[in-house]
Amino acid sequence: MPSSNLLPNGGLVAESFTTWLRLHRCEVDAVVFDVDGVLTRGGRPAPGSRELIAWLRQEQVPFALLTNDGGNSPEQKIELLRKSELDFALEEIVSASHGLIELVRERNLAGQLFYLMGTVGTPCYAQRAGLRVTTDPGAIGECAGIIVGEERYDWERVITVALNFLLRNPQAPIIVPNPDDVFPVGQGGLEIAAGAVSRFIQLLCRTRGIEIAPVYLGKPYAPIFRYSHMRFESRVQRTIPRPRVIMVGDSLTGDVAGGRDFGYRTALVLTGITTPEILARSEIRPELVFRAVGDE
Amino acid sequence: MPSSNLLPNGGLVAESFTTWLRLHRCEVDAVVFDVDGVLTRGGRPAPGSRELIAWLRQEQVPFALLTNDGGNSPEQKIELLRKSELDFALEEIVSASHGLIELVRERNLAGQLFYLMGTVGTPCYAQRAGLRVTTDPGAIGECAGIIVGEERYDWERVITVALNFLLRNPQAPIIVPNPDDVFPVGQGGLEIAAGAVSRFIQLLCRTRGIEIAPVYLGKPYAPIFRYSHMRFESRVQRTIPRPRVIMVGDSLTGDVAGGRDFGYRTALVLTGITTPEILARSEIRPELVFRAVGDE
Numbered sequence: 212m213p214s215s216n217l218l219p220n221g222g223l224v225a226e227s228f229t230t231w232l233r234l235h236r237c238e239v240d241a242v243v244f245d246v247d248g249v250l251t252r253g254g255r256p257a258p259g260s261r262e263l264i265a266w267l268r269q270e271q272v273p274f275a276l277l278t279n280d281g282g283n284s285p286e287q288k289i290e291l292l293r294k295s296e297l298d299f300a301l302e303e304i305v306s307a308s309h310g311l312i313e314l315v316r317e318r319n320l321a322g323q324l325f326y327l328m329g330t331v332g333t334p335c336y337a338q339r340a341g342l343r344v345t346t347d348p349g350a351i352g353e354c355a356g357i358i359v360g361e362e363r364y365d366w367e368r369v370i371t372v373a374l375n376f377l378l379r380n381p382q383a384p385i386i387v388p389n390p391d392d393v394f395p396v397g398q399g400g401l402e403i404a405a406g407a408v409s410r411f412i413q414l415l416c417r418t419r420g421i422e423i424a425p426v427y428l429g430k431p432y433a434p435i436f437r438y439s440h441m442r443f444e445s446r447v448q449r450t451i452p453r454p455r456v457i458m459v460g461d462s463l464t465g466d467v468a469g470g471r472d473f474g475y476r477t478a479l480v481l482t483g484i485t486t487p488e489i490l491a492r493s494e495i496r497p498e499l500v501f502r503a504v505g506d507e
Numbered sequence: 508m509p510s511s512n513l514l515p516n517g518g519l520v521a522e523s524f525t526t527w528l529r530l531h532r533c534e535v536d537a538v539v540f541d542v543d544g545v546l547t548r549g550g551r552p553a554p555g556s557r558e559l560i561a562w563l564r565q566e567q568v569p570f571a572l573l574t575n576d577g578g579n580s581p582e583q584k585i586e587l588l589r590k591s592e593l594d595f596a597l598e599e600i601v602s603a604s605h606g607l608i609e610l611v612r613e614r615n616l617a618g619q620l621f622y623l624m625g626t627v628g629t630p631c632y633a634q635r636a637g638l639r640v641t642t643d644p645g646a647i648g649e650c651a652g653i654i655v656g657e658e659r660y661d662w663e664r665v666i667t668v669a670l671n672f673l674l675r676n677p678q679a680p681i682i683v684p685n686p687d688d689v690f691p692v693g694q695g696g697l698e699i700a701a702g703a704v705s706r707f708i709q710l711l712c713r714t715r716g717i718e719i720a721p722v723y724l725g726k727p728y729a730p731i732f733r734y735s736h737m738r739f740e741s742r743v744q745r746t747i748p749r750p751r752v753i754m755v756g757d758s759l760t761g762d763v764a765g766g767r768d769f770g771y772r773t774a775l776v777l778t779g780i781t782t783p784e785i786l787a788r789s790e791i792r793p794e795l796v797f798r799a800v801g802d803e
Contacts, residue, residue: 407714
């Protein structure tokens with residue numbers, strides 16, 4: 212177990228989030244979880260995570276799973292979690308797709324045509340958010356902007372089309388499900404994520420003297436948190452002060468910084484990508500640190 | 508014509524390189540040309556370029572065409588120039604492929620297996636330089652390094668394979684024909700060049716805390732200049748002092764900086780990618796500036 216001096220600014224290292232929550236139930240109106248490395252580990256439920264979810268339901272504490280997954284629709288995400296033996300309802304998932312609903316509303320983009328790189332899940336969540344999409348390079352001239360999806364696609368052709376469009380239309384929105392560089396696959400391998408692809412395009416534009424600003428939907432950016440918070444409030448039919456919500460995640464830059472910037476309390480679990488050494492070196496400070504989400 | 512105050516540090520703006528060279532013939536032992544924007548413009552010979560080349564041959568002034576083209580072998584480059592109605596001999600072309608010969612010798616890489624992204628021309632100039640190459644991701648474990656080629660290939664799959672290899676082998680050489688970000692195609696369109704792809708991989712490695720250092724063969728890097736200079740000396744069977752060679756190009760960062768760093772005299776022509784405005788803003792100062800390579 213990490214020594215308690217890991218958090219000089221008053222943070223707490225304790226065994227499990229579950230134990231803490233049972234003791235601090237009265238301070239918490241809702242809980243936001245990251246999924247991988249927190250509720251699941253290597254495609255299996257993390258010890259105690261099913262019991263925790265069952266208890267939250269029983270206690271009627273609203274909770275949400277916040278995922279940056281840009282290549283799966285919420286329906287697909289539920290199926291994937293079911294394969295990991297965790298059952299969730301559609302209204303318990305908040306993903307980049309919901310961030311897009313927020314963004315389309317804010318920027319009044321409904322009905323506009325976007326050039327879609329790759330896919331953003333099945334059913335296509337860009338269409339559900341009210342956008343029209345095309346993957347036809349020939350239609351790029353009619354497009355209002357670009358969405359960087361995931362999955363396999365012909366990067367060379369598609370990135371080249373996007374680059375030439377953005378050099379001509381530097382103000383056009385380029386929407387990206389998450390800011391992630393890579394995501395893990397299989398035995399220590401990495402796949403390249405939409406965030407990295409968008410920054411590659413950004414870098415290429417910069418060499419031509421053109422600055423573009425990708426809009427990220429996922430953690431740590433606000434759209435995904437805003438949508439989730441709105442859904443909590445709609446469920447309990449009242450305003451929920453943000454300091455009465457806690458974000459539980461395994462990533463300092465995505466989960467902890469994102470929750471903190473949104474005004475939530477933040478809890479880090481050490482079962483995912485953040486080791487005690489990374490935590491000790493980081494300037495991002497979670498309010499609470501736990502060995503795991505559940506009791507083992 | 509640009510005003511003469513473009514070059515405050517004593518540079519000269521004159522009409523044509525041809526006129527200058529005829530007057531300063533005794534100062535010059537050899538001439539190195541960039542091709543596109545200098546000897547050719549939009550796939551046609553630049554005015555006076557054929558006459559200049561004929562005069563150099565007649566006067567027995569050794570010259571070379573230095574090209575960063577990473578997707579064509581010298582044989583293919585000659586064919587392309589022939590289509591532009593310019594005839595050159597194989598020994599008058601120096602390309603990234605020759606930089607690779609230099610590099611293989613320097614680093615004692617002959618016979619080693621490299622993972623080739625895309626192609627490096629037909630015939631494959633990496634094989635001619637003494638390397639063995641594979642494009643099979645399954646053979647990556649046996650590879651000593653990576654070569655980033657050009658042409659069309661499956662970026663997503665291939666870049667992912669290269670990234671995972673370099674994260675495990677950060678000391679392995681990653682060889683890149685040129686440092687260019689983009690190259691122009693058709694009506695104002697841009698294609699993404701090998702230099703940009705290599706920096707994308709470099710950036711991805713950096714997000715994982717791994718620093719890699721791509722080795723560039725083309726201008727402004729030394730290998731291509733070294734090979735060319737060696738060939739001049741071998742042709743005249745004596746040492747040629749570098750200040751007696753002049754590099755004539757249209758790019759400040761590739762041609763002028765590269766020539767200068769190698770110890771050559773440098774001449775910029777304003778018929779390619781450098782406008783008088785770009786020149787005025789740049790900190791890279793050619794020794795001589797000409798309106799064009801030939802008399803119009």
